[in-house]
Structures are given as structure tokens and as C-alpha cells.
């Protein structure tokens with residue numbers, strides 16, 4: 582399925598609030614916070630000339646977020662950043678002065694953080710980030726997971742010292758349950774999705790993601806003409822597209838939002854022209870994108886900045902994982918988890934379809950940016966779908 586954005590707000594400027602959330606100052610702050618994390622390193626940006634050739638485009642760059650902060654996904658940038666921010670704000674209130682990130686490990690701030698509990702619902706990756714952030718500042722975290730989250734993913738969250746609450750039901754139900762219990766107990770919800778009256782903290786989470794754009798633009802020979810962004814609730818796509826629009830203005834790339842056909846809440850929202858919750862379908866292999874209601878903030882941004890919405894199928898996602906594991910020519914091998922390559926799956930579909938190519942203006946001069954949003958965050962599942970262990974993938978392609 583493919584749909585051009587015909588919303589009346591399309592190409593209108595971002596609201597003042599969203600422009601602040603995703604603007605230069607916020608992105609700069611997110612980058613500065615990262616500097617205070619032990620395992621911080623810029624993630625690699627790979628050129629894939631052989632695949633670009635095959636797709637009939639000028640250049641293809643893939644930013645590999647599988648390497649982010651030891652967590653295996655870009656989510657490491659959002660939840661943990663919001664937790665750090667919220668602890669410093671609370672410390673500021675209690676100490677009666679502004680408290681800088683450089684003081685994060687001071688005795689005063691630690692004592693305040695120790696009394697705070699952060700909660701969230703997750704498909705896996707976001708919860709890992711919130712748990713890591715809480716561990717970093719010495720706070721408590723309680724992570725709500727639904728019945729579809731694999732034991733391997735749950736164990737990876739618990740490793741950061743989080744308390745896990747497993748609920749019956751799906752992601753959206755776990756979001757509601759986390760919010761309900763947190764309100765009852767006085768915990769702070771750090772959600773990656775937003776709803777009426779709850780926008781600021783998901784905004785901080787999104788602000789954390791803007792670092793991806795800053796790093797990518799620094800390394801790309803020229804800014805991209807097109808970007809394909811995978812979406813669950815849309816926070817990732819909105820943060821990346823929104824920051825690109827702020828930095829590049831009219832020269833921003835054409836933005837296509839890509840979702841699994843089985844969980845296309847933004848596609849249906851775009852079709853309806855307003856946020857809609859969609860009916861539940863069969864589980865998708867793109868487990869991190871399995872969301873049935875868009876984030877309110879994300880939709881507000883994407884209704885203005887996204888140029889097209891499309892879906893990909895289960896086979897497309899698995900095909901991309903395999904293609905990146907065994908690339909053509911001298912392209913580098915990339916470990917891409919089940920949800921990580923959905924944007925690339927969208928590009929491959931679009932590039933092979935005459936009408937979609939024309940609608941997106943995709944041609945021999947196009948320079949496309951893709952973000953591999955996760956590595957093998959569930960290594961067992963990865964090996965099953967690719968027929969190789971994650972470490973075998975990159976080892977095989979090392980230069981002799």
C-alpha cells in the first residue's frame with residue numbers, strides 16, 4: 582500500500598512547541614548529554630554502492646544504529662536521555678538552582694535519583710533504554726511488557742536491574758497499564774508514545790533521537806534527497822524527519838514513512854486525516870513496529886513533514902535482513918534485526934515500482950539515507966531468520 586500525504590497541514594511549518602522539541606538547541610543538548618555516557622561512540626554510516634546501483638539511484642547510505650550505546654538500537658538515545666533529564670529537573674527543583682548534567686553523579690543528585698521510579702511499557706528496545714538510564718543515575722525502573730515480548734528481550738531489560746511486570750494483552754494495553762499503575766504509585770512514566778495531555782516526556786525521548794541526524798549529516802558527502810523511515814508509533818520517524826526539516830528547510834529530503842502491513846496505524850491515520858487506532862491483526866515479524874495507535878506528537882509532525890506513507894510485508898523484512906547480512910559486491914555486511922531494515926524494505930519496493938518511483942521522484946540522481954534502527958536485539962530470532970549468528974555476519978566480511 583502506498584499513499585501520498587494530502588493532509589491540509591502538509592508542508593506547513595512545525596508548531597512552535599514541536600520546533601523547540603526537535604530544534605537545534607534540543608539536539609545540541611541531547612548530544613552533550615551523550616558525552617556523559619561511558620559507552621558513547623558515534624554509530625557508523627556505511628555507503629552501499631552496489632545496492633544503490635541495483636536500485637537505480639545515485640547513492641545509498643545506511644546509518645547503523647545497531648551499534649548504539651551497547652543496547653543494539655537507536656532507542657538507547659531516547660529513554661535514557663529522558664530519564665537523565667527528568668532527574669536533573671527534579672534535582673533543580675529540590676536544590677533550588679539549575680543542575681547541569683556534569684553533576685549527574687554528585688552525591689546530592691544521586692540521593693534525589695535514588696528516590697525516583699521510572700516506568701514504561703515496551704516492545705523491548707525502549708524499556709531497555711529506560712532501564713539503562715535509571716541504572717545510570719541510581720533510580721528504580723519498572724518496565725511493563727506485553728505477552729508478545731520474547732523472554733530473551735525481557736532478560737536483556739532485567740539485566741539493567743529493572744523490575745519487570747508482564748501483562749496479558751498487547752503493546753497498547755501495556756502502555757495503559759504502565760500509566761495506570763504509575764499514577765497510583767507516584768512513579769514517572771517515560772513513554773515513547775504520547776497522548777492528549779501527555780506530550781512533554783515523549784518529546785524529550787524524541788529529542789534524544791535527533792542525534793542520529795546530526796551525526797549522519799556530518800558524515801554524508803551531500804544531504805540526502807530521500808529518506809525512508811520505519812514507524813511503530815511514529816516517534817522515530819517524526820524526530821528524524823522533523824530535525825532534518827529544521828536543519829535543511831526547503832532542501833529537506835522527501836520523507837516516506839514505512840510500516841508493516843499488519844500494523845500500519847500511521848498509514849491509516851494519514852488516510853483518515855486524523856489519528857486512528859486500528860484493529861489488531863496477526864503479529865508481525867517486525868515486532869518493534871507492532872503498534873496500533875500513533876503517537877499524537879509524532880502524527881502532528883508527520884502530517885506536516887511526511888510526503889508519503891507505505892507498508893511492507895513480512896517477507897520484505899526478512900529479505901532485507903538477509904540482503905544486509907550477505908551484501909552484493911563490496912558493500913559492507915550489516916546486522917539488521919527484524920524491525921531495523923523496514924525502511925530499506927520500503928526503498929527496495931519503491932525503487933522497483935514505476936509509479937512509486939515517479940510519485941517520490943526517485944531516480945538516477947537520488948541520494949537515499951536509511952537508518953538501520955536495530956541490530957540483533959533478539960539474537961536467537963536473528964539467527965533463525967538469517968541462518969547465521971550475528972557475529973558470523975560481520976566476521977565473514979572483514980577484509981583479509
Ligand SMILES: Cc1ncc(COP(=O)(O)O)c(C=O)c1O
Pocket residue numbers: 654655656704706707773811812813814815816817818869870872920921954955
Ligand atoms: C528497532 C526499532 N525501529 C523502529 C522503531 C519505531 O519507533 P517508533 O515507535 O518511535 O515509531 C522501534 C520502536 O520501538 C524500534 O525498536
